[in-house]
Amino acid sequence: MNIFVFFFTVQVFPPVNLTLTVSALAQVLLHWKPNPNQEQKPYTIRYDVKILSPVPEEYDTKKTHSIRTAALHNGFSAQVRTLLLHDDLQMRSDWVKEKIPPLPGTPETSVTNLSCVTRITISSTVSLHCTWLPGQGAPEDTKYFLFYRYETYTEECQDYIKDKWNRNTECRFSVTHIDPEEVDKLIVIHINGSSNYDAIKPFQQLFNQNAIEKVNVPRNVTVLLEQNDLLATWEKPISPFPKECFEYEFYLFNLKSGNKQILKISSNDFRLRIDVTTRYSIQIRANHHICCTRGFWSDWSEVIYVGQNKLDNPIAWILAVLCVFSCCTFLLIAIICKT
Numbered sequence: 001m002n003i004f005v006f007f008f009t010v011q012v013f014p015p016v017n018l019t020l021t022v023s024a025l026a027q028v029l030l031h032w033k034p035n036p037n038q039e040q041k042p043y044t045i046r047y048d049v050k051i052l053s054p055v056p057e058e059y060d061t062k063k064t065h066s067i068r069t070a071a072l073h074n075g076f077s078a079q080v081r082t083l084l085l086h087d088d089l090q091m092r093s094d095w096v097k098e099k100i101p102p103l104p105g106t107p108e109t110s111v112t113n114l115s116c117v118t119r120i121t122i123s124s125t126v127s128l129h130c131t132w133l134p135g136q137g138a139p140e141d142t143k144y145f146l147f148y149r150y151e152t153y154t155e156e157c158q159d160y161i162k163d164k165w166n167r168n169t170e171c172r173f174s175v176t177h178i179d180p181e182e183v184d185k186l187i188v189i190h191i192n193g194s195s196n197y198d199a200i201k202p203f204q205q206l207f208n209q210n211a212i213e214k215v216n217v218p219r220n221v222t223v224l225l226e227q228n229d230l231l232a233t234w235e236k237p238i239s240p241f242p243k244e245c246f247e248y249e250f251y252l253f254n255l256k257s258g259n260k261q262i263l264k265i266s267s268n269d270f271r272l273r274i275d276v277t278t279r280y281s282i283q284i285r286a287n288h289h290i291c292c293t294r295g296f297w298s299d300w301s302e303v304i305y306v307g308q309n310k311l312d313n314p315i316a317w318i319l320a321v322l323c324v325f326s327c328c329t330f331l332l333i334a335i336i337c338k339t
Contacts, residue, residue: 012084012093013038015047015064020076020098023067025149026188026204028076028100030066035082035093044085048092052077052099069186071204073110075102105201108137111144111191114205117296118178118187118213120239126178126209130189131170134163139197146171149188150209153177178209181240183292185209210288213295215239218248218286223304228276230306233269237286237298243268245291251283251300279307 013035023029034045047064051057054070060083070076077099084091111132119127134142144167146157155177161170178187187207193200216237224231232250236243250263250270256278263270266289274280283300 012082012091014093014096015080018096018098020100025190028068032064032080046083048081048083050079073103073202073204076100103202105199109135110201110203116207116212120180125175126180128173128176134167139195140165142167142193142195144168144191144193147190150178208293210292210295215286215295215298217298217301218284221301223282223306230272230274241291246286247289249285253281255279277308281305
């Protein structure tokens with residue numbers, strides 16, 4: 001008995017009509033259509049998507065569209081192919097590729113050294129402060145303009161600080177649409193410019209909202225001495241995150257010996273054995289921990305002093321009193337003699 005094995009191949013066609021559309025600041029909509037010649041049944045059709053630039057990324061999807069956030073000043077390119085699935089069988093088509101050209105403008109006229117910081121206010125709003133340097137090739141009459149985008153909201157800066165050539169180099173938003181309760185969402189910063197002498201190239205940068213947050217100072221810091229132990233308690237910084245989301249650095253300075261200690265603490269209280277006959281200065285600062293990306297450490301809390309001063313030593317007090325008494329006696333004798 002002869003057994004015949006039949007092999008067949010299914011042709012996999014690439015998707016058609018791939019388009020890349022800038023749908024918002026630093027946001028690209030990728031869209032394509034299934035190839036009309038593609039055999040549908042009994043297969044499952046998905047698509048491999050490969051972002052080539054500015055940041056390489058690969059993923060697959062069953063949809064025929066995808067949205068990506070990326071800095072676009074140097075352009076954007078991507079490619080897509082059809083992925084045909086049947087049981088354990090996987091077949092792929094050729095790639096189709098599209099790109100967005102770089103934003104126009106003269107090289108080295110873009111801003112450099114862009115940095116941004118957010119803060120959560122007492123009213124639970126978020127402020128934003130950005131600084132930058134003019135591009136090396138930017139004419140002296142260059143005017144820079146900053147925009148930020150958060151989710152679907154875009155706003156232009158209205159409060160600039162200028163350099164000695166009257167160029168905008170800082171921007172402040174006292175209130176923004178940034179949600180302080182969100183975790184690791186992106187903030188898009190876009191800075192373009194104008195000049196009478198050259199075309200200024202725009203610049204874009206993405207920031208993780210928690211990574212650029214300047215955490216608030218711990219509140220209500222209390223320090224007590226209990227026999228030979230130092231007891232410190234405090235409240236978490238102003239923030240919508242629970243207390244478990246913070247870690248602290250405890251700065252202890254021995255005023256007598258000059259020794260310094262910085263201890264990392266993950267709770268809101270602390271006990272430490274110290275020499276109570278010595279005077280110490282204490283400060284605490286906070287940062288994110290566990291719940292989201294670490295931000296910028298807060299400023300140090302106000303200095304609190306505990307322990308005895310050097311002059312609290314009885315012998316030191318006696319010597320000081322004798323010194324003052326001797327000076328007063330000498331002055332009195334001098335006056336009497338002169339009289």
